Amino acid sequence: MMHKPQIIDSFGRAHTYLRISLTDRCNLRCFYCMPEEGVELTERSQIMTLEEIVAISREFVELGIDTIRLTGGEPLLRKNFAFLIKELSDLGVTLKLTTNGILLDKYFDLFEETGLRKINVSLDTLDKVKAAFISKRDYFDRIMENVREGIRRGFEIKLNVVLIKGTNDQEILDFIRLTKHQNLNVKFIEFMPFKGNQWDWSKGVSEQEILKTVTNEWTNLQTLQSSVHSTSKNFQVSGFQGSFGIISTITHPFCEGCNRIRLTADGKMKNCLFATQEFDLLGHFRTGRKLTPLIHENIQSKKFSRDGMNLEMDAKHYELNRSMISIGG
Ligand code: SAM
Numbered sequence: 280m281m282h283k284p285q286i287i288d289s290f291g292r293a294h295t296y297l298r299i300s301l302t303d304r305c306n307l308r309c310f311y312c313m314p315e316e317g318v319e320l321t322e323r324s325q326i327m328t329l330e331e332i333v334a335i336s337r338e339f340v341e342l343g344i345d346t347i348r349l350t351g352g353e354p355l356l357r358k359n360f361a362f363l364i365k366e367l368s369d370l371g372v373t374l375k376l377t378t379n380g381i382l383l384d385k386y387f388d389l390f391e392e393t394g395l396r397k398i399n400v401s402l403d404t405l406d407k408v409k410a411a412f413i414s415k416r417d418y419f420d421r422i423m424e425n426v427r428e429g430i431r432r433g434f435e436i437k438l439n440v441v442l443i444k445g446t447n448d449q450e451i452l453d454f455i456r457l458t459k460h461q462n463l464n465v466k467f468i469e470f471m472p473f474k475g476n477q478w479d480w481s482k483g484v485s486e487q488e489i490l491k492t493v494t495n496e497w498t499n500l501q502t503l504q505s506s507v508h509s510t511s512k513n514f515q516v517s518g519f520q521g522s523f524g525i526i527s528t529i530t531h532p533f534c535e536g537c538n539r540i541r542l543t544a545d546g547k548m549k550n551c552l553f554a555t556q557e558f559d560l561l562g563h564f565r566t567g568r569k570l571t572p573l574i575h576e577n578i579q580s581k582k583f584s585r586d587g588m589n590l591e592m593d594a595k596h597y598e599l600n601r602s603m604i605s606i607g608g
């Protein structure tokens with residue numbers, strides 16, 4: 280049963296999309312995501328159990344959440360992941376997944392059974408050597424094979440590409456060429472600042488630079504209609520089967536239509552990707568209380584854009600946030 284959206288912030292934005300991080304562990308070490316020295320892993324007892332994830336999700340669904348995206352760390356590392364997917368699919372929401380793709384082959388059958396069709400795979404380069412440099416691990420062939428298999432089986436696959444100057448920005452056109460004969464969406468993501476990721480915008484590639492590179496190659500670019508909640512602007516080269524999008528969080532944030540709420544693996548609610556304030560839903564849940572008042576209180580404190588962070592002046596702001604690996608994107 281669909282529930283009326285009730286999680287509404289002071290700007291009138293109704294929140295219907297919940298992103299849940301299942302773990303802060305990962306089998307890759309992408310340098311833009313994780314501090315070089317690693318992150319302190321959360322103790323198991325402080326991580327939501329699968330039953331807790333389902334119960335907390337149920338309360339969110341009663342408040343109008345209709346979409347749940349599972350992320351991490353690497354969500355497919357979570358033990359008994361299949362149990363969780365089955366339980367969540369019974370809640371009647373649209374389920375989505377963001378993964379590095381390494382373990383996808385183990386789960387395609389389950390996804391077909393449970394109706395999870397939308398999968399974002401992080402793939403920053405089409406070059407095996409570069410992939411090992413970026414992620415400090417060598418899983419490129421396996422990931423590529425899984426992406427191909429996902430497309431072959433008809434899943435809606437998006438590739439997430441974080442562009443870093445001098446590392447993978449020469450590959451923008453190669454990524455778009457992948458969309459010529461395949462129903463694939465490539466999402467270019469502007470490099471964002473998080474705790475310990477040594478962010479420096481001079482390493483970032485802006486929406487404007489991406490579009491300049493693309494329009495120098497193809498003049499027949501179409502702008503696609505996007506939903507008001509979309510985090511990206513979407514385009515298609517005329518005649519290509521797939522499409523590409525740009526997530527311009529730094530140069531043109533997409534906050535106006537934001538409908539997203541985040542839940543970390545240790546059960547903290549964040550009303551923005553950049554929020555430094557967190558509300559301890561899990562602690563509350565474990566004392567047997569309803570979460571709804573806390574959820575409303577959190578959403579009322581949501582700022583209009585990027586938690587009020589001013590990127591030019593405010594390095595302290597993002598250093599007070601978590602590392603991306605423990606938020607989940
Ligand atoms: N491990 C999964 C994966 O890589 O898809 C899920 C978690 S990962 C934190 C979610 C997304 O965040 C990935 O697409 C990743 O590329 C993106 N991401 C991580 N650090 C980022 C950064 N500094 N700026 C922009 N996107 C980032």
Ligand code: SF4
Pocket residue numbers: 305306307308309312313351352353379401414603604
């Ligand atoms: Fe792991 Fe994903 Fe972060 Fe890479 S981007 S380190 S795969 S969580």
